[in-house]
Amino acid sequence: MRKSRFFRSPVISLAFLLVIVSWGWIQGKDAKSPATLDEKASYKAWSAACQTMLENRTGLSFPAKAYLPLPDPSPLYRLADLAVKQGSTLKPWVGKNPPPPRGVTFDPFAQKLSLSANSRVVVHGDLHGDIRSLMASLADLQKRKILTGFKVTAPNTHLLFLGDYTDRGYCGVEVLYTLLRLRLENPRRVWLARGNHEDPYMTKRYGFAVEGIKKYGEEFKHKRIAALFETLPSVIYVGTSRNFLQSCHGGVEPGYDPKPLLRSRGSPSYQRLGTLTRGEFRQKHKDLFDESFDPDYRKELETTLVDFRPINPAQPQTLGFMWHDFTLYQDEPGLEMDPHSTDRLRFGHSLTQSILKLQSTPSARIRGILRAHQHSTDLTPMMERLIASKGLFRHWQEKEIASELDPPPPMESQAIRPIANGGVYTFNVSPDSRYGVGCEYNFHTYGILKLASNFANWRMEVVNLKVVH
Template sequence: MLSESEPPAAAANLPSATPPPPSSDEDFFSSVSVASTSSTSSPSTPIPSPPQPHPEVPISWPEDGTLTLAWVTNLMLAFDWSSKNLAPTELPSVLPVAVFDRLILTGSKILHKEPNCVHIDSELGLGKDSRVIVVGDVHGQLHDVLFLLRDAGFPSDDRFFVFNGDYVDRGAWGLETFLTLLAWKVFMPNRVFLLRGNHESKYCTSVYGFEKEVLAKYADSGKHVYRKCLGCFEGLPLASIIGDNVYTAHGGIFRSIAVTPAKRAKGKKNRKIVSNPDVTALSLGSMEELLKARRSVLDPPWEGTNLIPGDVLWSDPSMKPGLSPNKERGIGLLWGPDCTEDFLKKLNLKLIIRSHEGPDAREKREGMEGMDQGYTIDHEVQSGKLITVFSAPDYPQFQATKDRYRNKGAYIILEPPNFDIPVYRSFEAVMPRPKVNPYYDFEDCIDSDEELDLASMAT
């Protein structure tokens, strides 16, 4: 078994019930240096990548509607190849709108049927030979995602993936990134789990680049493609429970929405009693409340009765005890180590894995560790740990070179028997990135999502 002081085995050594992709598809990843789990180790020297094979394009939808490993790996190869050889406006020649429609519809149907919190357990095939890979924010950094999938080993019968959201915005390939992961979801719906991040929303995508990216790439069909993506985002589950011991979500924990019955008006027989939510008293929510929350909203509300989705997607941990409104973000909660302990006890868990904060956010947060290695252990309490994982290295993509954080990305490996002991895998960014213009004004946009214009967020 791997330990925290040992790097995980190479992807080729990980057990897999699904055969590897054809050899012709094996060289489509650019060179990258990978750091071990030790923060003191130096990254290896990048090795020049061999010439890429040409993908089969344009991509067509399978006649029987069933995706195969060859189809998914060709999609990955095509996106990688087109990002380096074609202008963004030529993406429809690689992925026609009709094929996009089939993929997004098929994926949306699967996602919308899943509960708010997906349980990854023995009923889904989680067992003694399984591994679960937990991935944080990737923000449209396609080439780093392709590397991560190869490094961790592709999804297979004994290799599960949980993605903690924020697939789009800031990076230049949000659409390709999300569709790559959606294709894996369609191909292996019980092995790949896509959770929602705060950037899978109408507000964030209109500010941080994804909307403009889609409109630029698909021109006259851009509004259609963007609208279909938003509809798919609404279906993304909010959280997961892995092996009965681990809770994962993009932002974190959530409040209880206390209700008190309204008084029946005098003289009005058979009048329905309406419950009034008490949103002033903050206490931790239950799994039952999480499962009942309404997630199908383009922008999770910051006020009213449906606050749990906003909490799950926007909340942040703090070193200060207690549960309080997240005033810096204007939505969600701040919670201290005591709340982590209470949440773990209440749900009988041992580990919380969340994402949501990159190096830009962490440098502004007093008492919280940075994100140089792609992960931090935020709280260690009697019942377990709270970990933040961030999977977008050298972030953000378009920041001036001298201002970029040069952080590593990371993912977490969970192993049997209990899947509650994290193994950390840090990695450097794939370089050089293809040259492309940003789709948002990165000099004016606040990188850590603070000071949101809440008035413009539709509920």
């Protein structure tokens, strides 16, 4: 068959070819809409795709397949694998610890992050599968020119997350994806601490395993990302070389001596927790504990103050950094047990102060604690105080237990707060969740910690973002 005259002209043919090629390119770009996002998706495309999911709390159910930013979990697996690879390069390590017993993979560690005095640290509490709150934070950080896409572009600025990334909420996959993108693009600026839910036992029982199966079918393996958890520090001592805040998910761990780590040169540096010498610590400071015990739980408490090598985050004892809590009022016992959760210890005002002092060195002092974890879906005194404090509660503001009365008295709630010496600060859990529904709050909270060479000049800017109706 004869070709038409029309196509014989080279100019026309070339133009026609160009139209076809660019049409294909546009189609290809279109196909890059939510349905084919992978581990290299742009921040813009990723955040747009996350926007299409309904509020968690609208239906309190898993988003339908058509709304999922990731059509299958393989990009998440690949990111987790990259993070595990990155985790194997952490150094330097302080001291030597024998590896855990055969077959035990749990080998928790601490990190020191010593920064210049003009640094800022952006701190987040529990996300529990709330992608809406996380993306709202990242959008706010773009506005503040701290982030450009997934990249931390502001000088001397770090991001610190305090654990409990999945479970209980419905978008754990998306939260983990986002955090891993941040961590992988900023290996010296973004830090992820390990919460009690960064544990395959917890992800199996409290939502993440079911989330994956509902979204991707039976082939989803929650354990596929368990190795990632082993690369997350249980505690991060963050500060200048002289003053630090113990940043972790839970509470104090009297069985660990951070002094060699705090004395170590270089930043970041790491130390395995190894054997937790709680029994030795208790013997050395017998008076401290004897006067602290809640008399109702004395016997049970004694059994938790022993030396042990952990085989997982909760056995044979719960690891304090990942699990423990704090009392609310100054006149509560120094050491008590959560009546609803065996082995979950709650530390009081004076015992906490003493432990932080004993774990400090004269030239590297632990001045306080940043943590999360202590939340409930019922409006407990703790949740009331978190809300009244605009999402960041300082423990022991009240002297009398009588102030447990509802409503709570005025709490520290200003936007810019000094850091109290010996202060323990709990971040609230993000609101697009059963917590937000149960306790009726709609704002997400993150903090911007501003360091200074003099600890008295450290400040926390508390940021509230209204993310749900």
